[in-house]
Amino acid sequence: MRIFVTGATGWIGSAVTGELLAAGHDVVGLARSDASAEALAARGATPLRGTLDDLGIIKDAAADSDGVVHLGFVHDFDRFAESGRVERSVVGTIGDTLAGSDRPFLFAAGVAGLAPGRLATEDDASQHVGPDAPRGGSEALGLEYAEQGVRTVSLRFAASVHGIGDHGFVAELTRVARERGAAAYVGDGANRWPAVHRSDAARLVALALEQAPAGGVVHAVAEEGVAMLDIAEAIGRSLDVPARSVAPEEAAEHFGWISRFVALDAPASSALTRARYGWTPTGPTLLEDIAAGGYLPRA
CATH class of the missing domain: 3.90.25 (UDP-galactose 4-epimerase; domain 1)
Structure with a gap:
């Protein structure tokens, strides 16, 4: 498959890119700089220059793909609300583009805040809903596209991907x-x-791309x-x-x-993820x- 990956040269994304290439997929990676583009090309991926603000570029890349893995995020905690708005716009753009196609759309989320005071599981719904929520409420938004013919999958990563x-x-x-x-x-x-080791998280993303159903939630949690x-x-x-x-x-x-x-x-917990995949x-x-x-x- 031809997979469009945002955050393809990031901490998690670079490991995911390696897993996807090893599995025989063609990877098109969003690259913010010449250095990132060169790094992707050196690994055998196709670089696409652009940023998460370039919604036109993202829309075209998603339309031209067999699936999307969205791992990019604006990691600026001094502008946390703005980062959330960008995230929501990207998820909405990709979801709208893939609507009715049954193509996979995997996107990053987290486990923090899911179940205060107890062990969170894959069955817990995100409480972050709406454009003013953390990450722009993007997980809830993304999963809604499962009802619009998109195989959306939430990738909930542990607080520490080490x-x-x-x-x-x-x-x-x-x-x-x-x-x-x-x-x-x-x-x-x-x-x-x-916590989860980066290599384990990347391997799970590749498994979820192949196996997870529409509306699926996976927990990349080892500890x-x-x-x-x-x-x-x-x-x-x-x-x-x-x-x-x-x-x-x-x-x-x-x-x-x-x-x-x-x-x-x-x-x-990742008990359900382990059993399912x-x-x-x-x-x-x-x-x-x-x-x-x-x-x-x-x-």
Whole structure:
């Protein structure tokens, strides 16, 4: 199949691109820069210059594809609402373009906030609905297209999609710990983040492209919940700095933009995903990646 991928050179997208190419698909990847375009071409994918704001380019690429995997996102937490509006526009554009075609449309979402106070499952509906919701309510919007002849699939990724070279949440926690001289957690640190290795997440996306039904939801979660205390202590050991608690009222000053996520308790299950698609995570755990130096500066 000819698959159009947004975010094709990103942290998750580059691994997904590799999986799709290995499976024999032709990949057309959206590229924001010459460097990204060159990286895609070097791997055997077809680069398409453009950004998530270029809805005309995205519409044409979706129309010319056998399926779409949308992994791109504007990761600017200083303009979070604007990022959500962009996301909603992209999902709506692709959904409208593929309507009535029965072609697959897989898009990124998350497990955080699905089921406060309990283990989230694939059967939990997103509470983020409408254009002013986080990510522009794009998951709920995208799944609506299942009733319009699109094989939409929500790819709910764990809070930490980790691996050597990760520049996400754990990398930011490590940077803050290095600057502050201590690896911090909020309160008693008992709150949990689900985690998955990047290679396992990418393999699941390829499986979902082939197998998931319209309106399907998959959880890219290998570890249901890693306690923030354990994450902080592992970061502390890797940097040779102590781990310490930060009071909730001090979190914003200590952590900066990531403070809104540090105290979240968001355990999530992938039991249904594993049973439905035969997916078995095999990559290292989050704490193993931290211990292996995965979040230390690269030479």
